[in-house]
Amino acid sequence: xxxxxxxxxxxxxxxxxxxxxxxxxxxxxxxxxxxxxxxxxxxxxxxxxxxxxxxxxxxxxxxxxxxxxxxxxxxxxxxxxxxxxxxxxxxxxxxxxxxxxxxxxxxxxxxxxxxxxxxxxxxxxxxxxxxxxxxxxxxxxxxxxxxxxxxxxxxxxxxxxxxxxxxxxxxxxxxxxxxxxxxxxxxxxxxxxxxxxxxxxxxxxxxxxxxxxxxxxxxxxxxxxxxxxxxxxxxxxxxxxxxxxxxxxxxxxxxxxx
Numbered sequence: 593x594x595x596x597x598x599x600x601x602x603x604x605x606x607x608x609x610x611x612x613x614x615x616x617x618x619x620x621x622x623x624x625x626x627x628x629x630x631x632x633x634x635x636x637x638x639x640x641x642x643x644x645x646x647x648x649x650x651x652x653x654x655x656x657x658x659x660x661x662x663x664x665x666x667x668x669x670x671x672x673x674x675x676x677x678x679x680x681x682x683x684x685x686x687x688x689x690x691x692x693x694x695x696x697x698x699x700x701x702x703x704x705x706x707x708x709x710x711x712x713x714x715x716x717x718x719x720x721x722x723x724x725x726x727x728x729x730x731x732x733x734x735x736x737x738x739x740x741x742x743x744x745x746x747x748x749x750x751x752x753x754x755x756x757x758x759x760x761x762x763x764x765x766x767x768x769x770x771x772x773x774x775x776x777x778x779x780x781x782x783x784x785x786x787x788x789x790x791x792x793x794x795x796x797x798x799x800x801x802x803x804x805x806x807x808x809x810x811x812x813x814x815x816x817x818x819x820x821x822x823x824x825x826x827x828x829x830x831x832x833x834x835x836x837x838x839x840x841x842x843x844x845x846x847x848x849x850x
Contacts, residue, residue: 656776657760658810668764668808669709669717669772670747675739675804676769677701683765683805684739685814686748691849692739693840694804695819696730699737704728706739709772717772731843734789735819736835738849749806751837752813755785761793761815763832765805777807777832779815791816791836807834816840 612628658664671686675698682698684706692706710720724742731737761777777793785791791807793816807816816834844850 656762656774657758658762660810661762661774664762664808664810664812665764665772665774666711666717667747667812668749668762668806670711671745671749672709672717672764672772672806673723674707674709674719674766674769675699676703676705676707678703681766681769682803683818685804685806685817686745687751687814687840687844688748688850689744689746690726690741691748691844692741693814693817693844694737694739695817695835696735696737698804699728699730699739704739706741708745718770719766729847729849731847734835734839734843736789736817736840736843738844738847740849749808749812749814751841752809752811752815753838753841755779755782755815758810760810762808762810763793763802763805763818764808765802765818767802773802775802785836786838789835789839790819791834793832793834807832813837814840 615628668685673684673686673692675682675684675694677698677700679701682695684692684694684698687693704725705722706725707719707722709717711717723745726740726742729738729740759779759782761779763775763777764772765775767773779785780792780794793807802818803820805818806814807818809815814837816836817840819833819835
């Protein structure tokens, strides 16, 4: 009887282990930054360096160089929205009182819903009330879209025009749809910003819920909109790709969304 129980438990353990391996393999394709090894590493980091407040639990990566990161997070989160469709979720950011910039793939699908942020006393932001939208404008050939809203926002971000200063960045978005995360980043290939539609950044982990979220300079200006992550399998070459603020400004004018 004892041997039968032992064999049964061994079989169950192998089945569970196999399920975890299969699920982890799926995550490596659908959500590479949330695989089990990376979850374990984050849990260990939080255990070694316990967070002092609720916001720090949602800080992804460490060493964000912006001096006023908590106040800056509050400002950026207040201008950031959660976007839901039947195909998933992402983020967007107000660049005018009634205009949201986001990634085009975030607004693909039906039943588009947009939620404003509620920033709590400990600076942790979470989605709050749903707002009404008027129109969605997509930029052809570029992962960029704009949502015109019926309800105005008291918070929006100015677009960065000068990339000659600090290379440090912050990224704010919704990796789970429950809270707004805060991540570090640094500009990569800065010289290419004015000659392309993109901003490249590194030292960060981009989750799928961050798509369309804000890439912000330490001065509080919007440097770009999160588009995608490249080279997941090679940490040495992994980089984030966004639509830079110069391109965002150009299409606001071109589409007459001022």
